[in-house]
Amino acid sequence: MATSEQQQTASRPGGRSARVLAAVEQAATELICERGPEQISIPAVAARAGVNPTSIYRRWGDVHQLLTWVAESRLTSDSLPPDTGSLRGDLRRWAQLLLEHISTPEGSASLRTVVNAVGDGEVRDRCLRRRVDQIDLIRARARARGEKPPATGKVMDQVVAPLHFRVLFGIEPTDAACARALVDGLLAAAPAVDSGQGE
Amino acid sequence: MATSEQQQTASRPGGRSARVLAAVEQAATELICERGPEQISIPAVAARAGVNPTSIYRRWGDVHQLLTWVAESRLTSDSLPPDTGSLRGDLRRWAQLLLEHISTPEGSASLRTVVNAVGDGEVRDRCLRRRVDQIDLIRARARARGEKPPATGKVMDQVVAPLHFRVLFGIEPTDAACARALVDGLLAAAPAVDSGQGE
DNA sequence: ACCTTAAAGCCAATATCTTTGCTCTTTGCT
DNA sequence: AGCAAAGAGCAAAGATATTGGCTTTAAGGT
Known part of the structure; x- marks a missing residue:
């Protein structure tokens, strides 16, 4: 924890x-x-x-600093994405775990808190970096297998952003199927892009 | 106002x-x-x-209810998306206006506040509905022209969500080019889908 | 013009949060 | 074991926020 x-x-x-x-x-x-x-x-x-x-x-x-500290420690404490043997599998599994992590009561409360840490861009950056690192790990594994992963920025825009948006605005559903659909949409749209980095 | x-x-x-x-x-x-x-x-x-x-x-x-009230009145007070003569043009212009609206200091503060209105899902719903209505208006105009607009849900996931995500997490850049790129990405991915509704 | 009364203002009482100076405990070191 | 000091606890003072009773203003209707 x-x-x-x-x-x-x-x-x-x-x-x-x-x-x-x-x-x-x-x-x-x-x-x-x-x-x-x-x-x-x-x-x-x-x-x-x-x-x-x-x-x-x-x-x-x-209070504000206390809450921010608690929220950050939660948001940066999820585990590394498991290796499933394929890009699609990795992304699906990771997206699903991410969604589970941020859609719990603790997770969504943390998200709200971090987003509200206005003056403190550093906190938000550290939370974002966590996601970027996870994506980059998956991308590196994919390249090692000979697959062509989408740019990090694309993954952020088409998977991370929608998931966070849903949780923050309380849009249903937030289940595994929805995470999966987002990943599939991403892979269908940009099937073989290998631009070095996103963002 | x-x-x-x-x-x-x-x-x-x-x-x-x-x-x-x-x-x-x-x-x-x-x-x-x-x-x-x-x-x-x-x-x-x-x-x-x-x-x-x-x-x-x-x-x-x-204070909380006061802030929520102020935020909601701001977020639901933007103008209707102008008719530019084409689906792509409408979406681009609308996305750009939306981004301008939520990336001002007042706009992003309102977003943070609304997101934090935890108990009050209704407030978030009304703010979301504003976006949904705007999208639906653009889609209706497109259909009237004979174009095939993407589902509302797709627009939310691929345009609205990334824009809000960027603003809420302070990810640069948040300029017209970025709004435009998201719209173009959406239209490239789902060029001719006409499923009745998204969400 | 005149009434009625919703809503604003005022002020004192109360509750709550925050700070400060101090003592006590206990960690990490020798 | 014993020491120095970081950090926890305590209690009282100070600052702020919130509530309640009452008076005053002025909007909306006659």
Whole structure:
């Protein structure tokens, strides 16, 4: 669940601190899912986590930064796309896993939060990079097999974007079939493009 | 700018009330752009609008509902897509206008706000419907000319979704060329599909 | 012009969040 | 084991946000 190692240089990451970190992350996640991001306060998170509010204020600053931190740690914690033996299979499986990951209550709440981290373009960039890296891995594997994968930008536009759009706007359905259809549409449209990169 | 007529049945929408409504909308918009949605409070909006905080509390309830109301009125206030004489031209022009509309500071802030209106699926639906209606208008015009427009769902997935995704995640560029490229990609992929509806 | 009353304004009371200075605990090191 | 210091807990002060009772304004109808 990606518990720590990103907030600060962690000059003392042991026992108690780690416990606080974990308790806060879980409490915040629960409250986000129960009440939505708008209805959360630091005192509330602290109470649920069994931690002193002051500790949260000192470590994270304000609710917004806390939520952003939780959201990012969630969005960048999914696993690598499995190798299924073909480009199409890889993309289908990956798209399906991605959709599952972002359409859970925690996932969609995280998405909303990250999108709202206005001033903080870096957070959004790190979340995007995760997707780009996954796509590039799949593309590299495809090329190694002799297949011609579509440009990364195309995958972002035609698969990642629609999936995120659906989740963010609550458009049904968001199931495996829909992920699969998007991938098939992409491969049908640009069957053999090998331009080096997208974006 | 869609000032009123949606908040309540408005048993007394005249003079002073209308003035308050407009002042609050403008003040909220300004503050959102200056500080971001997270840093806004009702007292702050009231001060900027030259209105008593109590009036805002009584009319809108809380900051979240106020922001959602402002965002929705913005997102549903763009003009109808102009008729350029061809499907491709209509889609290009419309996509470009849409992108301009949502990539302004006010537009992207509204998008973030609406997306964050978690409990309120209705708000998101009304904003989506706006897009669907625009697409359907373009499709109807195309059919009247004898052209075969792509399904609404395809347009949503391949044009609306990528545009919103780019704006929400701050992916550059978000210019006319990019809107145009998405439309051309869509028309190249599904040149002559006339399935009744998408979605 | 005059009434009625929805809605705005005012102000005080209350609740809630945030900060600050301090002490206490316990980690990581020697 | 014992030490220095990072970081957690505590409590009181300070700042902000929210609510409620009441007065005042002015819109919409007669």
